[in-house]
């Protein structure tokens with residue numbers, strides 16, 4: 387492992403004013419997104435859609451430090467035959483790859499999941515590196531409910547995250563470590579805080595046991611936030627204040643950066659929360675975005691699968707990327723959204 391080079395990539399992933407585009411939806415997930423806009427999901431439509439974003443020159447050059455790809459996309463060519471990965475590189479952005487293979491039920495833990503994909507991961511990482519991937523992503527999922535998450539789920543998922551991260555670094559690939567606590571339930575923000583604190587502490591313990599170099603990784607956490615079905619929603623300032631407090635308790639300063647998932651927050655909430663945290667300031671790590679839905683819902687809607695809408699889709703994508711770029715510097719204002727609308 388060359389840690390200086392890993393650190394250089396990790397630092398570039400969280401460069402000032404930039405963040406990550408999570409475009410790594412599995413074929414099942416992108417189908418769900420396309421269903422909403424009435425577009426059939428096939429190899430061509432998935433390519434056309436992603437090509438539209440990767441050719442958004444302004445967004446890709448100024449606001450997007452890297453793109454997380456799905457296996458299909460990293461081998462796919464644009465309509466004119468240019469490899470999609472080359473479009474990303476040409477814009478000065480870094481290609482990355484989702485390497486987990488989704489979740490399976492965790493035995494003896496009803497309702498809980500374990501992320502799979504460790505078998506033969508070393509071989510797959512070598513192939514992805516050759517293809518140009520310089521970072522990877524692995525997502526663990528913890529649901530909050532009655533009696534869950536269990537310690538078994540927290541521990542086994544953290545252990546798998548650390549196994550993945552160590553394999554990535556051995557392959558000279560920066561691991562994005564993503565222990566996601568879902569916001570699907572009716573729990574309040576304090577319950578999310580408590581579960582996320584446990585999950586992050588366990589994750590960093592496992593990373594330490596498995597000798598993962600913190601300087602060569604990126605953390606992708608959820609924010610401290612109330613469940614979507616909770617009657618007690620927290621304000622933007624409360625989310626920001628509690629998330630910062632949580633991260634300070636759990637994330638060593640050696641980590642080069644933190645890039646949040648959006649997890650089902652609305653576009654504007656995800657931006658406002660990131661902005662409010664950066665307005666607090668004085669933190670040991672840059673805080674930025676690694677959004678999937680919060681960057682893509684608007685361009686998906688504007689595009690709706692029609693060639694004549696590509697420019698509108700790119701405009702919508704560029705707008706969200708720019709808003710999140712401003713938020714990553716604590717310079718966003720809600721008036722900027724209204725002006726654009």
Ligand code: 13P
Nearest residue numbers: 408647648649677678679
């Ligand atoms: P969301 O921002 O839609 O949560 O997706 C980010 C991601 O990569 C989840 O793994």
